[in-house]
Amino acid sequence: MISRVFLPFIIALSALISMPLLTCSQVKASQENVMASFIYSFTGYLSWPEERQGNEFKIIVLGDDQILSPLQYIGSKRTVQGRIIVVKQVNSVAEIDTCDMIFIGSGAIEAIEKLQLNQSFGPAVVITDCQDCLEKGIGINFVNEDDRIRFEINKSALESKNIRISSQLLKLAVKVI
Amino acid sequence: MKKTSILFLGWLFFYASTPLYSQNNEIDQLLNLGIEDLLKTEIVSASKTGQSMSTIAASVKVITAEEIHNRGYQSLQEVLSDLPGFQFRDIQGFNSYIFQRGIPNQNNLTLLMIDGVQINELNSGGFYGGMQYNLENIEQVEIIYGPASALYGTNALTGIINLITKKAKDNRGLDINASVGSFNTRKIAVGFGFYNPKKDFGLRFSTRYLTTDKTPLKNEYGDNNWTYEIDNFEKGLATDLSGNWGNFSFGFNLINKKASMATVYNTQYSDFSDHGTLWNILFVNGQLKYKLEKKKYSFLPQLYYRNSTVLPSTIAEIYDKEQYAYYRPGNMVGVDLLNKYKINDKLVLTGGLVLEREVLSQRFGIAHNDVSEGIKPVPPRPDMTINLLLSVYTQAEYQFLKYLTAIGGFRYDKSDYYGEKLTPRFSLSFRKGFLSSSLLYNEAYRAPKPWDYTVGSGNPDLKPELIQTTEWVNNFKLSSHFFLTASVYSSYMYNIMVQDRSIFPTRWVNQGKIFINGLETELSFRHEKLDAYINFSLTRTLDVYKTPVPEISENMANAGFYYKWNKKLGTGIRMNYAEKRKNASSGPSVNSSWHVLRFPTIDPYLIFHADINYRFNKNFEASLFVNNFTDEKYYHSSNRMPDRYPQARRSFRFQLRYLLN
Numbered sequence: 001m002i003s004r005v006f007l008p009f010i011i012a013l014s015a016l017i018s019m020p021l022l023t024c025s026q027v028k029a030s031q032e033n034v035m036a037s038f039i040y041s042f043t044g045y046l047s048w049p050e051e052r053q054g055n056e057f058k059i060i061v062l063g064d065d066q067i068l069s070p071l072q073y074i075g076s077k078r079t080v081q082g083r084i085i086v087v088k089q090v091n092s093v094a095e096i097d098t099c100d101m102i103f104i105g106s107g108a109i110e111a112i113e114k115l116q117l118n119q120s121f122g123p124a125v126v127i128t129d130c131q132d133c134l135e136k137g138i139g140i141n142f143v144n145e146d147d148r149i150r151f152e153i154n155k156s157a158l159e160s161k162n163i164r165i166s167s168q169l170l171k172l173a174v175k176v177i
Numbered sequence: 178m179k180k181t182s183i184l185f186l187g188w189l190f191f192y193a194s195t196p197l198y199s200q201n202n203e204i205d206q207l208l209n210l211g212i213e214d215l216l217k218t219e220i221v222s223a224s225k226t227g228q229s230m231s232t233i234a235a236s237v238k239v240i241t242a243e244e245i246h247n248r249g250y251q252s253l254q255e256v257l258s259d260l261p262g263f264q265f266r267d268i269q270g271f272n273s274y275i276f277q278r279g280i281p282n283q284n285n286l287t288l289l290m291i292d293g294v295q296i297n298e299l300n301s302g303g304f305y306g307g308m309q310y311n312l313e314n315i316e317q318v319e320i321i322y323g324p325a326s327a328l329y330g331t332n333a334l335t336g337i338i339n340l341i342t343k344k345a346k347d348n349r350g351l352d353i354n355a356s357v358g359s360f361n362t363r364k365i366a367v368g369f370g371f372y373n374p375k376k377d378f379g380l381r382f383s384t385r386y387l388t389t390d391k392t393p394l395k396n397e398y399g400d401n402n403w404t405y406e407i408d409n410f411e412k413g414l415a416t417d418l419s420g421n422w423g424n425f426s427f428g429f430n431l432i433n434k435k436a437s438m439a440t441v442y443n444t445q446y447s448d449f450s451d452h453g454t455l456w457n458i459l460f461v462n463g464q465l466k467y468k469l470e471k472k473k474y475s476f477l478p479q480l481y482y483r484n485s486t487v488l489p490s491t492i493a494e495i496y497d498k499e500q501y502a503y504y505r506p507g508n509m510v511g512v513d514l515l516n517k518y519k520i521n522d523k524l525v526l527t528g529g530l531v532l533e534r535e536v537l538s539q540r541f542g543i544a545h546n547d548v549s550e551g552i553k554p555v556p557p558r559p560d561m562t563i564n565l566l567l568s569v570y571t572q573a574e575y576q577f578l579k580y581l582t583a584i585g586g587f588r589y590d591k592s593d594y595y596g597e598k599l600t601p602r603f604s605l606s607f608r609k610g611f612l613s614s615s616l617l618y619n620e621a622y623r624a625p626k627p628w629d630y631t632v633g634s635g636n637p638d639l640k641p642e643l644i645q646t647t648e649w650v651n652n653f654k655l656s657s658h659f660f661l662t663a664s665v666y667s668s669y670m671y672n673i674m675v676q677d678r679s680i681f682p683t684r685w686v687n688q689g690k691i692f693i694n695g696l697e698t699e700l701s702f703r704h705e706k707l708d709a710y711i712n713f714s715l716t717r718t719l720d721v722y723k724t725p726v727p728e729i730s731e732n733m734a735n736a737g738f739y740y741k742w743n744k745k746l747g748t749g750i751r752m753n754y755a756e757k758r759k760n761a762s763s764g765p766s767v768n769s770s771w772h773v774l775r776f777p778t779i780d781p782y783l784i785f786h787a788d789i790n791y792r793f794n795k796n797f798e799a800s801l802f803v804n805n806f807t808d809e810k811y812y813h814s815s816n817r818m819p820d821r822y823p824q825a826r827r828s829f830r831f832q833l834r835y836l837l838n
Binding site for chain 1: 203204205206207208210211212213215216217218346347372374375377658705744795
């Protein structure tokens with residue numbers, strides 16, 4: 001009896017919800033992929049001083065294995081204003097050399113203090129994803145709000161390195177200091 | 178059945194003819210988004226597998242790979258032991274029965290899955306709670322509390338446990354894990370992952386072998402229930418192979434558990450022998466998945482194969498002169514076609530079709546011979562029965578008034594032998610800032626097995642066991658580091674199958690009823706250096722006479738912390754407390770008289786565990802685990818004697834891990 005009543009309804013409903021749609025992008029993604037995509041997107045809103053205008057755009061990753069592969073994938077597919085993206089993983093602050101961006105994962109928070117002492121990497125944007133890191137002199141910090149990635153900007157830290165920030169990016173940040 | 182099948186085949190054809198669209202991978206799609214769209218992108222944790230798990234409005238707990246490693250969990254029971262809402266009957270070897278939310282059972286009211294595919298034994302419907310799982314290859318364990326038949330069908334009455342395996346993308350290189358410890362425990366686990374990000378192609382292989390003796394039960398150590406000759410062991414071999422290539426992924430799991438059956442029967446004053454038994458069971462799971470995800474539409478089909486076979490080398494019983502060999506094969510092939518359709522920002526529809534064909538043994542194939550012959554009997558292949566299951570599940574998720582979300586759905590099952598079953602679910606959730614709160618109503622059922630209708634005098638009118646649960650789930654984010662969860666629930670389980678002893682031979686009838694009211698709450702603190710938790714469960718399970726159901730402690734609590742002193746050293750302590758509980762039955766004992774033991778009480782217990790992990794460098798790590806370090810003597814309840822199952826006293830285990838990424 002149930003089958004006679006429900007089956008046509010079930011079939012109709014299932015058919016309705018299985019209709020494919022001709023739309024494009026995803027609205028759910030893994031955290032590391034989203035953060036890596038953000039990092040790439042930031043390059044369109046930041047301007048580095050002329051001293052960092054070589055053939056390579058160098059991103060260094062410290063203390064986070066998960067974001068490495070999406071960044072490397074992006075590096076294999078995209079460029080930054082014609083510059084080849086080179087992604088390198090290091091295990092300590094001492095291994096960081098001249099670069100354009102440094103991502104420090106939450107597994108290497110202690111490195112932030114040491115980073116202030118070692119400025120040999122030039123005008124690089126330091127990005128983290130940890131609580132209360134913005135005040136420690138890093139440039140951009142990711143935060144998770146309601147399962148969505150947001151970012152905070154330390155404007156003075158970036159400007160002290162002669163890195164210019166688009167006003168649009170500042171508007172989108174949840175916090176600017 | 179014929180008409181139904183034709184309609185379903187038509188439905189299936191419709192699905193098969195649905196055009197598929199070429200897919201870029203996730204990053205490619207994200208790169209095509211503007212930064213403002215990235216801000217709107219919802220993060221899906223690795224725990225949410227794309228299957229319907231992500232849409233379950235329920236109380237959910239997660240145990241991570243790091244927690245499994247730091248705490249040194251060896252068995253499924255240990256993984257669950259620090260969570261609220263779980264109680265155990267560990268009979269030391271053959272099985273550990275896991276009672277979620279206050280219902281004693283044969284592990285057939287909770288679904289156990291590996292990567293979303295059930296690993297419950299096909300014939301009995303129950304899973305094994307022992308040490309045979311490859312926990313070194315688990316990324317995380319998701320535990321869903323409450324009925325979930327509206328998404329998963331039969332046997333999902335008290336919850337779901339999903340073991341999510343490590344994938345090559347995030348677990349590359351070589352990892353080796355070896356340990357030795359008390360009870361002659363030896364374990365070796367090896368894993369290797371390879372991933373090519375340019376081709377989005379990955380493979381991961383992992384295997385683990387563990388052998389251990391169980392709690393010493395010889396003679397006085399086992400309160401004189403067994404002899405000095407008792408053998409009581411557990412051996413587990415688990416192998417996983419998984420891979421992905423773009424939107425395709427596959428998984429293969431092989432689990433072989435070998436254990437002694439000696440602790441099922443006492444040997445003193447009986448003719449059971451307590452050595453020479455072997456329960457040898459093999460599980461094989463395979464799955465192939467495809468993922469098509471658009472902005473508004475997702476199609477996530479999955480093809481799976483399951484095999485659970487009690488191998489013919491099993492010697493289930495040994496008497497003074499006779500030994501009995503058992504054989505019980507079973508397999509299933511199924512397809513699950515899951516669709517998600519986001520109509521707009523407020524309304525999401527989910528639905529799917531499940532088609533399963535299972536081949537089950539009608540009974541054990543049994544052979545026996547004289548022990549003195551010196552050869553093992555070879556059991557025959559039993560008669561098999563084929564069952565078809567056709568299911569459709571669907572639900573709508575609607576967001577309104579900004580902070581409210583309503584979910585309503587049902588699953589319709591049609592089985593060859595237990596007929597039709599419609600299972601609804603509803604929830605209303607409020608989410609704003611630090612608070613998320615949900616009101617839930619869920620139903621679930623456990624279908625009888627084909628032979629339950631005919632056993633003894635037979636009962637063709639046998640119905641599925643049913644549960645109805647109303648629940649209020651609350652999650653508070655007290656600060657960026659403090660979290661509080663609290664769930665209050667009320668369940669009514671009825672149509673419980675009990676043996677009708679008014680006729681001979683006996684038969685199954687739907688007469689049992691129980692009422693369960695409970696509270697589960699946990700306060701946790703998570704910071705870079707310190708991870709701490711304390712949880713409490715109040716569980717009141719009453720029968721129709723308002724009498725507490727045996728084997729369930731009303732109050733339970735767990736607490737623990739893990740502190741990372743620096744990048745190399747971490748230490749932790751955990752605690753489990755269970756209030757007294759009644760044993761399930763009484764009977765003659767070698768140590769006690771009948772009247773003393775009528776529904777005897779199992780004493781409360783409080784046990785502590787400690788762990789130390791030291792990382793020498795990025796490759797090597799050493800760990801020491803001490804379980805029950807205060808050497809508490811305590812028992813688990815059972816339907817045997819109250820002194821039947823003493824639990825493990827103080828034990829040590831030393832472990833070395835090598836990682837080469």
